[in-house]
Amino acid sequence: xxxxxxxxxxxxxxxxxxxxxxxxxxxxxxxxxxxxxxxxxxxxxxxxxxxxxxxxxxxxxxxxxxxxxxxxxxxxxxxxxxxxxxxxxxxxxxxxxxxxxxxxxxxxxxxxxxxxxxxxxxxxxxxxxxxxxxxxxxxxxxxxxxxxxxxxxxxxxxxxxxxxxxxxxxxxxxxxxxxxxxxxxxxxxxxxxxxxxxxxxxxxxxxxxxxxxxxxxxxxxx
Amino acid sequence: xxxxxxxxxxxxxxxxxxxxxxxxxxxxxxxxxxxxxxxxxxxxxxxxxxxxxxxxxxxxxxxxxxxxxxxxxxxxxxxxxxxxxxxxxxxxxxxxxxxxxxxxxxxxxxxxxxxxxxxxxx
Numbered sequence: 649x650x651x652x653x654x655x656x657x658x659x660x661x662x663x664x665x666x667x668x669x670x671x672x673x674x675x676x677x678x679x680x681x682x683x684x685x686x687x688x689x690x691x692x693x694x695x696x697x698x699x700x701x702x703x704x705x706x707x708x709x710x711x712x713x714x715x716x717x718x719x720x721x722x723x724x725x726x727x728x729x730x731x732x733x734x735x736x737x738x739x740x741x742x743x744x745x746x747x748x749x750x751x752x753x754x755x756x757x758x759x760x761x762x763x764x765x766x767x768x769x770x771x772x773x774x775x776x777x778x779x780x781x782x783x784x785x786x787x788x789x790x791x792x793x794x795x796x797x798x799x800x801x802x803x804x805x806x807x808x809x810x811x812x813x814x815x816x817x818x819x820x821x822x823x824x825x826x827x828x829x830x831x832x833x834x835x836x837x838x839x840x841x842x843x844x845x846x847x848x849x850x851x852x853x854x855x856x857x858x859x860x861x862x863x864x865x866x867x868x869x870x
Numbered sequence: 871x872x873x874x875x876x877x878x879x880x881x882x883x884x885x886x887x888x889x890x891x892x893x894x895x896x897x898x899x900x901x902x903x904x905x906x907x908x909x910x911x912x913x914x915x916x917x918x919x920x921x922x923x924x925x926x927x928x929x930x931x932x933x934x935x936x937x938x939x940x941x942x943x944x945x946x947x948x949x950x951x952x953x954x955x956x957x958x959x960x961x962x963x964x965x966x967x968x969x970x971x972x973x974x975x976x977x978x979x980x981x982x983x984x985x986x987x988x989x990x991x992x
Contacts, residue, residue, distance in 0.1 A: 649981045651887055657879050657900065657974045738872050769907060770872040773974070798954035799905045802968065831955045834964035 661774060664742040668749070668777025672760065678860040679760045681776055683800055684784035685793065686766030689810040691719045692843040693784065693852075694761055698726035700853055705758040705860075710748045712740040712765045719763065728752055739770035742777060759860060768797035779863040780805040787811050787818055791825035794832065801832045806839065806855055813842035873909060876974070877916035881926065883976055888925040893981035895926035903936045903971040910935075925984065938971030 656662065672679050682690045691711070698707055707727040711719045712734055720731035730748045732740060745762065754760070762778060764771040772781075783804035785793055788811055794801055801807065807829065815822065829838065837855065841848035880900065888895050898917075902908040910933035917931040938951035942958035943965045949958060951971065956964040 649891065649893065649983070651891065651979045651981060653883070653887065653976050653978060655883060655976055657876060657883075657976055660879065737875065739875075741875070773872070773906065795954060799907065802905070802956070831957050831964055833956070834966075 658773070658775075661742045664746055665775035665777040668742060668746060669779070671749075672777060672779075673863070675754060675757075677754060677757055677760050678863050679762065679776075679778045680780045680782050680856070680859075681762045681764060681771075681778035682782045682784065683764045683768070683771045683804075684766060684786075684810075685768050685789060688766070688784045688786040688789060689843055690763050690766070690784055691722055693808070693810065693841070694723055694763060695726060696843045696846075696849060697761070697853070697856070698723065700849070701759070701856075702726065706756040707759050707761070708752045708754065708757045709761045709763060710740075710745060710752075711763040712744070714738075714765065723763075734765055738765060738767050739774050740764050740776055741774045745776045759856070768793065768800055772800045772803060780859055782806055782808065784808045784810050785825075787815050787820040791821045791828065794825060794828040798832055801829055801836070804833070804836050805859070806837050808852065809838060809840045811842060811844075812840040812847055813845045873912035874916040874919070876908070877913060877920045877931075880917065880931075880976055881920050881924070884921075884926050884929075884979055885924055887979050888981060891981050892984055893925070894984050895921075895929040895979055896982050897930040897932060897980040898926075899932045899934055899977040899979075901934045901936055901973050901975040901977045903973040904938050905968065905971040906974050908933060908974075934977060936970050936973050939969045940966035940971075941969050942966050 684690055709723050709727055709729040712732045714734055714736055717731040720729045723729040730751045732744050732748050762776055781804050783800050839848055839851045841852055884895055884898055914931040921927050939948055940951050940956050941948045942961055944961045947960055956966045
């Protein structure tokens, strides 16, 4: 006997993500989801970002890693932080975020950052209830990561080219990077930044500020 | 990719259908868009693992691939995407929404009446 069904494999995740999004928007909280490979500078970018907006916004962080609470210990110096250990899982899902949220005092929070597990593939498929996907690629990874892992760059709301201060030392082909990225996504804003020197960071802070003011401007791709 | 966690997400739906029809699952078909980057063998193996001891034990998981197509936001042309190049062949700009290629859908389930259950109903 054959039964035709046609239903989304991730419908439970997506339904929970919509609840999280509605909850956060109801509280006026903007939620960016940071996705990149391990070591591209998500945590350091967040440290500089939390520092910059301290006193301006109430901020909180949910950070995912396979193991250890090292990132949460770093970020807790700047804002309340919850660490999710996925125990080998390659991505965060909406249930993990929903379970982490009660560990934060969200009263007075304006921005809840989610630092996803370092991985260019799996985190892209899971809606977490975020307002925007922030994709990072560091110059030390090589420009070919754009063409090799296409989906993230398709769905990103902003792309940060991190460790830009190291461009002079590494053979990162900037022209090829833009060529590959523009073949995937001709409209996504690209910001060249360095958390170490501060290069380009004002543009990132401006993007966050503008996007927080109009999170509904663009519905995020799941 | 996260094939094992996808297998875990698929299992409850498949078991619910099996229970509704009082049947065992022989096979299931998953439609997977190329952008999902699903490894069919890993998903099938992951499903075998999570379905052990259930009405879907030993079921064959078939992946039906879907090619990527996109629609240009400027000229509305729908075009096939190869090698992740979303450039409109007419406008030469990648300002295109994905039409197909993002699917991840349980499409159909093949069932066989469960003997112990059918004997009680017949």
